[in-house]
Amino acid sequence: MIYFKNSEYQCSMELTLELIGGKWKSLILWYLGENTLRFSELKKALPKVTQKMLTQQLRELEQSGLVNRYIYTQIPPKVEYSLTPAGKSLLPILTSLCEWGQNYVNEIEPSGQPTACQADKQLVSPK
Amino acid sequence: MIYFKNSEYQCSMELTLELIGGKWKSLILWYLGENTLRFSELKKALPKVTQKMLTQQLRELEQSGLVNRYIYTQIPPKVEYSLTPAGKSLLPILTSLCEWGQNYVNEIEPSGQPTACQADKQLVSPK
């Protein structure tokens, strides 16, 4: 049994899922990657996530120390998000997961269009 | 954009999360590991999951081709679950996630008790 932040977990996997198992968390971490993105950029990259949800999940990731939040005190406001070292340390694993998903699709449906992990992300980064 | 099973996904990560992002799916895959477990054993290993949820998540994992379900036609019934090759191919990544979680805890709370991934699982396997 693991005790952490007033909760108990049966195993490390359960704890890990508490940190990144939220509905959109892995996806947010993945799209942040090595980049620094403004809130609106993140919102555009994740159109299926509502503003409310995005804010909420970002706050939790921030509490967990996986995401940095930098506020420019100006009007109109500007807020930038990036991964902390702890967050970045997760990226290799997320890459593996992504590749696993690609292999899965290719084996189930070999007819499908070729997919590429990095290409996915580049679709959203250029202005 | 990736099309798969009548749904469209923005990237491979989104697809992967569809497969294993369910509330308990990663945990189920993790506890199955290389083992073959009966429904009741799985239920005991995951006390926080209700029978309904466990059944439901297992069905979805089965549909996705990650879990085998073998039914002994006898009374009382006996059903055994195990990972398919596709499911097992995920285990190294789950192990990495687990280890990442341990490192995270140790860095945030160095005072904590030593944790071990494998030890976690052994707690539930003996009788």
Add this chain to the structure above:
DNA sequence: CGGTATCCCCATTGATACTG
């Protein structure tokens, strides 16, 4: 034992409006 089938609640999420 390993499930369905029902009922039902409340937590998560969405939609909308407002603000520094």
Add this chain to the structure above:
DNA sequence: CAGTATCAATGGGGATACCG
């Protein structure tokens, strides 16, 4: 622009009962 605040709705998930 990047949020909060509020209210409303939906469906995820719990509890219970029953079945092959």
